[in-house]
Amino acid sequence: xxxxxxxxxxxxxxxxxxxxxxxxxxxxxxxxxxxxxxxxxxxxxxxxxxxxxxxxxxxxxxxxxxxxxxxxxxxxxxxxxxxxxxxxxxxxxxxxxxxxxxxxxxxxxxxxxxxxx
Amino acid sequence: xxxxxxxxxxxxxxxxxxxxxxxxxxxxxxxxxxxxxxxxxxxxxxxxxxxxxxxxxxxxxxxxxxxxxxxxxxxxxxxxxxxxxxxxxxxxxxxxxxxxxxxxxxxxxx
Numbered sequence: 001x002x003x004x005x006x007x008x009x010x011x012x013x014x015x016x017x018x019x020x021x022x023x024x025x026x027x028x029x030x031x032x033x034x035x036x037x038x039x040x041x042x043x044x045x046x047x048x049x050x051x052x053x054x055x056x057x058x059x060x061x062x063x064x065x066x067x068x069x070x071x072x073x074x075x076x077x078x079x080x081x082x083x084x085x086x087x088x089x090x091x092x093x094x095x096x097x098x099x100x101x102x103x104x105x106x107x108x109x110x111x112x113x114x115x116x117x
Numbered sequence: 118x119x120x121x122x123x124x125x126x127x128x129x130x131x132x133x134x135x136x137x138x139x140x141x142x143x144x145x146x147x148x149x150x151x152x153x154x155x156x157x158x159x160x161x162x163x164x165x166x167x168x169x170x171x172x173x174x175x176x177x178x179x180x181x182x183x184x185x186x187x188x189x190x191x192x193x194x195x196x197x198x199x200x201x202x203x204x205x206x207x208x209x210x211x212x213x214x215x216x217x218x219x220x221x222x223x224x225x226x227x
Contacts, residue, residue, distance in 0.1 A: 034214065043204060043217045044160070093159050105150070106215065108159035 002028045004096050006109035013084055014117055021079045021112045023094030029074035030096030034106060035067075038091040050077055084116045121218035123205050128224045134193050137221045139205030143186035150206040150215060151179050151190045160204055163190070192223075200225045 003026040013019050023033060032051050036044040048064075050056035050071035058064045068080040077096075081088055091113050095106040120142045129135040141149070148167040152160035164172055166181035166188060178191040190203055202220040209216075 043219045046214055046216075049214055091157075095159075105162055105165060107162065108152075111157075111159045113157075 002107040004107050004109040006094055006112050008112060010113045012115045015085050016083055018080055018082045019084055019114060021092055023077045023109050025075045025096045028098040030098060032097045033071055033077040034095045035079050036093045086116045089114055089116045121205060123218045123221045126222045129195050131195055131197060131225055131227050133195050135195060137190045137203050139188045139218060141186050141207040145209040147208050147210050149181060149188050152204040152206060154202045154204060195225050197225050
């Protein structure tokens, strides 16, 4: 099956700092990547959709200047949480699809647990 | 919203069968995914339904009724490792993305 990796798996940072999370598709080319956030005992909430080489499309209520997404290649997307605050502490998960439609099966990375002190 | 509704929690006994239901808004509906998520881990793909009927994959099966806006995930011969959350994720025309339900937390007991 398709494999997606994320790095780091866990990160603890001080309030006001920026954190970068990498998402890589290891054995397929991810034409579309998605970034989700999940709070404890809640479902995945889509933050943004990104297609390689173009600007990400953000969901309503997600600040694009705070959550910077770059999808520079078909195997790598990054999410940077700028000026992180304690309320940004969450489980961040990326996924990728290899087909031409973003509703193709999404393969998820293992997630990154962010704790902002 | 898309009115995705699935039970919050279910319990079952090892070796038994459990059915997890999901209902959703039918207008513009295209298809539906089921994912499994263990605590603290990312979701893993289980099944995908577009047409009416049952899709069987080993111990797991998924059913879809497009006209009723209804799907279920059937888990047979339950094992302890099946204790997890099960996420119903329909998608609709015009939305180029999945919308996840809140998930059903299944606890399997000996």
